[in-house]
Amino acid sequence: MFDMTLADDDHGALPLLFGRVLDGEGGGRPLNWEEVQHWRPGVEGETLWIHLLRTHPGVAHWLEHTLGVSEPTAELLTSDSTRPRAFREGDALVATLRGINFNSGAEPEDMLSMQLWSDGKRVVTLRRLPLQTPRMACNDLDAGRGAVDAGALVTQLTEHLVDRMSHSIIDMNEVIDEMEDTPVDQDTDGLLDKIASIRRNCLALKRHMSPQHEALQAIANGAPAWFEQHDRREIAETIARLRRYLDDLDISKESAVVLQDDIRARAAANSQKTQYLLAIMAGIFLPLSFLTGLLGINVSDIPLAHEGDHGFWVICGLCVALLGLELAILRKLKWF
Structure with a gap:
């Protein structure tokens, strides 16, 4: 013991x-x-x-x-x-x-x-x-x-x-x-x-x-x-x-x-919603970026290049019109 x-x-x-x-x-x-x-x-x-x-x-x-x-x-x-x-x-x-x-x-x-x-x-x-x-x-x-x-x-x-x-x-x-x-x-x-x-x-x-x-x-x-x-x-x-x-x-x-x-x-839904909004914004601004990029290249004889100040406003008007057309198309497609 x-x-x-x-x-x-x-x-x-x-x-x-x-x-x-x-x-x-x-x-x-x-x-x-x-x-x-x-x-x-x-x-x-x-x-x-x-x-x-x-x-x-x-x-x-x-x-x-x-x-x-x-x-x-x-x-x-x-x-x-x-x-x-x-x-x-x-x-x-x-x-x-x-x-x-x-x-x-x-x-x-x-x-x-x-x-x-x-x-x-x-x-x-x-x-x-x-x-x-x-x-x-x-x-x-x-x-x-x-x-x-x-x-x-x-x-x-x-x-x-x-x-x-x-x-x-x-x-x-x-x-x-x-x-x-x-x-x-x-x-x-x-x-x-x-x-x-x-x-x-x-x-x-x-x-x-x-x-x-x-x-x-x-x-x-x-x-x-x-x-x-x-x-x-x-x-x-x-x-x-x-x-x-x-x-x-x-x-x-x-x-x-x-x-x-x-x-x-819910996290996936939020992510998809964010991606959806980004896709809409990209769809809206891509044509506008293309138009402004096309008309802004540094080559001779660009349309409206010799119209003075009026050329700038004409381009702005075209961008606004294009934006309105895009929004109307997206609205008709019920994307938003």
């Missing part, structure tokens, strides 16, 4: 981030690593929960030799294999779940993983990067309104993971609504870049969260007996909520596609 030291979430170099003993009434008392080492199941209604930094050396060894976790499962709980999954191992529940990364500078698609192991009397959660969900559950315990047993703690953690997903979906939908009201002539490239980013986020969230749906189904259907019926109902509600969020992701993605097509269509 090796030594670990109690640590807060702000001290990721130490393995024990926090620990609580659930009292069965919604509260929990903190404990340090030495107390964790000597804690044994026995007191009615008490459940141990420890949150560990899985990258710390020796965590896998401790899981194997203290908790009795099998070597493959201990490797899974401490590895970088973060695809959501859940399975039953004897009387223990093992799961890998994902949550939205709300750390500073992170993108929604930068998902964070949380590994979980529980035998009904002890719950071990592990993470590599800071994840807010365990801290939220811990705060609920400290406030006296947290989980009462291992099953309730597992359902609460999954609820927090799924609920926080809705914030990213709402934010993306708000951005889409704002862009729908933005005039297309204002930074079209910027709008298209934002839409492309939203589409990438939707695809990434869908790719990461779809396996989580399957993992929660596995918990609901195959959890050990200590995972009570009301816990299964809670998980079922979480699964239904996750299914709605996945549907909302599809709607957000389709809305982004429609908006992207609409912006491109």
Whole structure:
């Protein structure tokens, strides 16, 4: 057995981030690593929960030799294999779940993983990067309104993971609504870049969260007996909520596609309109340019060259008459 030291979430170099003993009434008392080492199941209604930094050396060894976790499962709980999954191992529940990364500078698609192991009397959660969900559950315990047993703690953690997903979906939908009201002539490239980013986020969230749906189904259907019926109902509600969020992701993605097509269509229409006006102006001024160029060449015996000032006005009159004729023809052709 090796030594670990109690640590807060702000001290990721130490393995024990926090620990609580659930009292069965919604509260929990903190404990340090030495107390964790000597804690044994026995007191009615008490459940141990420890949150560990899985990258710390020796965590896998401790899981194997203290908790009795099998070597493959201990490797899974401490590895970088973060695809959501859940399975039953004897009387223990093992799961890998994902949550939205709300750390500073992170993108929604930068998902964070949380590994979980529980035998009904002890719950071990592990993470590599800071994840807010365990801290939220811990705060609920400290406030006296947290989980009462291992099953309730597992359902609460999954609820927090799924609920926080809705914030990213709402934010993306708000951005889409704002862009729908933005005039297309204002930074079209910027709008298209934002839409492309939203589409990438939707695809990434869908790719990461779809396996989580399957993992929660596995918990609901195959959890050990200590995972009570009301816990299964809670998980079922979480699964239904996750299914709605996945549907909302599809709607957000389709809305982004429609908006992207609409912006491109309007931008193309504006471009065509501009080209159309340029073509009309070119059609009007090309004959005039030809006439003035023809009569302005520096050769002898140009018509009207010896008519004094009257020649200039005659040429101006011809240009005006030609302009009027062109406008009449364009009007008749309904070009404008």
